[in-house]
Amino acid sequence: MARKILCVAEKPAIARAVATHLSGGSFQTHAIRGNPYVKNYEFNFNFGGSWGDCTVTMTSVIGHLTGLDFERQYKGWMSCPPSALFEAPVHEDVDKDKLPIAENIRTQAQYSKALFIWTDCDREGEHIGAEVRNQAKNGNARIEVKRAKFSNTERAHVLQAARQPVELDEYQANAVAARIELDLRIGAAFTRLQTLQLQAVVSVLKDKIISYGSCQFPTLGFVVDRYLRVQNFKPETFWAIKVTLKREGKTVNFLWRRVHLFDRAAVTMMLERCLIAKEARVTKVNKKPKSKWRPLPLTTVDLQMMGSRFLRMDSQTIMKIAEGLYTKGYISYPRTETDQFDKAIDLKKLVEKQFPDSAWGQYARDLIDGKFRTPRSGRNNDQAHPPIHPVAWVSPNQLNANEKKVYEFVARRFLACCSEDAKGQGTEIEIKYGDEFFHANGLIVLERNYLDVYVYDKWESSQQLPNFEKDETFQPTEANISEGKTTAPNYLTEPELIGLMDANGIGTDATMAEHIAKVKDREYVVPNKRGTGRNAVEELIPTRLGIALVEGYDNVVAGLPNSISLSKPFLRKEMELRMLEICAGTKSRQDVVQQSLDMYREVFIHTQRRIEMLKVACRKYLVEEAA
């Protein structure tokens, strides 16, 4: 038998890109039966090492091949009490629409010596790789299995990955399997419970499925929490002392060290004591170099946050576009937690690739001509992918409007990382006036450096301060009391929500955008535009149903010792931490599934017992208030 290697990628576009690189552009394309998207590409390639010269069939799946579901007798909503779903038997089956793809892999495996997995290098990709492996082994039990380690589809990188295969990471695949089982059981149990119970009490919910997801709910929780903070907010008056001095034709405003106080009598007394003192004394004159640091290498969370802030797209759209750019080989894999560049990466070479660009090409040239700096290193490294960076230059004509924006952001961010910090001169003047201290700050930007390419950051010179000598005294031109009011926080925006999910351990960088899209889909949250034109911001507002669910679940556990509401991030956060333990090999999939189920089962029992709380909240918001 001739040496034949079966390669399988996660998506058809990656299969095509890899096939193009490995074959040098000459391959034969064969359609497969039953699926119009997946193609088999055939060519020859020399893998080197023990495999050497081989014929290759490169094909792909389309995401996960299999799905997990309950046995048939548990599928009906009335078939069993929802609590039974915590234990009901489940089984994994190839999805109906994926059957031809699985068949293709089994058939191809029969004629192959080895299977070479090219799924994306992240947790999901590892699990999809395991699914592919299972199908291949069904077709050919003796097939050898290897995995390509790659983070972009640039030619040299792909060739290197082909010649240095690694093993499939079972731990990561198991973590995903555990997550899938937990999501299915917990999601189905709570969804059935709350849907059946709430449909019965509120007529507007009669035909609605009220879905529960262990990420969705804390995500909704953040939106509701902020909404209620805005709604409940009480403005209060505060007072501050403002001191001004006219000198050298400039007016200096000194700010109070206490910022402001909420006691008018006290502030009045303090001002009087300033006025009695007549003279203010300069206690500090600090001139020091200031810098504004260049940004850290780009992670997924940052791309989503900054992207939805500056590019005015929602996070899910940004991720879709970024994935498209990755598949086409323009940027590296966009799902990464890493904010440090590996020393082995030739950053200058990547900078050089940006030379042809008409907007930032000259900037890239300047970097190579001496201005290049090694990027700052953040604290995160997922050991799988480098920070998001451009791997090849693409002419803007080849991109649509949104693609252009995302590519430009990734490119500018990368060049900014490789630049010098912005430099300036800061002046701080501190004075003592009566018993009180005041200060004035000045800034002169001397070198813009990275700011020239990273148009998203602002750092500007302030008004220049007149000269002051330490210990000199002067009589302020004016000192008086200013009055202000506290203002409510703003409703949550999507970039903030992503930041909060990240900070509180909800979802992985790869799934956050999905969870946000889901709470919108479910009509728990609606986006609302505030402001107009360039200043328009999209805010997230919970619906009545959204508020009712959060309040209901909070009340279910109110007063119970050590019980945590489903609207809070802790349960999910703990689950995510256990996933990491599976990945590290310190806990087994079974242990994690059991422990996490126990945790949620406890809340489930409370919810069942105190279901009245949920009903009351839904009646309150959906019947009484809506009337």
Place this chain on the structure above:
Amino acid sequence: MSAADQIIVQIQTSKGLCVSPAWLNNFLSSSTQRNIPASALTKTALFRVLASDFRESLSRNSTSVLPNDVYDPNIRERRLQGPIPVQILDIEDIGASLWSQVEAIERVERGESIRGREIVRTINVGEDAEAAENNGTGATGNTNSSGTSGSGAHRLTLQDSAGTKVVAIEMQRIEGLTLDKLSIGAKFLLRGVIVARGMLLLDPGCATLLGGKIEALDKPWKDGRKARLLEKISAMEAEETTSNSVRSR
């Protein structure tokens, strides 16, 4: 010198407090244990004094109490030689809005002060923590409108041994003077304190924190704190509405 006299002298010299002989005798006769070493007895007595109501436990003379008109807002400034022992009846943070303090209490009520259960509620979009620090855009340099200036400054209601009450403002940071560390009924000794417009101006130079608390006042004060804050907020709102309606007329 009797044991009681010795204790009075010792507390006078170490803490500047003039214990009432009648109160002390009452304390000594109520202590059931015999043959306690003098030093231990003094310690216990001091502990009891700090846990007592100064109006009962101290003897008074003209320099150890506040003037009757101490609250007079017409007097611009005067200095009280003292030493004057006082106890704390109320403490408020005037650097933070009432509402932000209510929110903080509610976070504790929801169990979010427990380790591992904290929730991050606000986030600085677009800058990593390190850079924010360097660039001075972190929370500290930020005059936000959410109601906290972070610089504290407390307003206290103090009471002397004659029962006279006065408002005091913490003009300079006093170690140990925080809402969660200090108890109601805790004691201060004031030496050379300045009174301006009816407010005592406290700083570490004139106010020595002796510690202690009055249990009977402290617990109800803590339990009722949120309700009092909310009451003040509604009073403020009501005032706002009336003054607005007056203006609109």
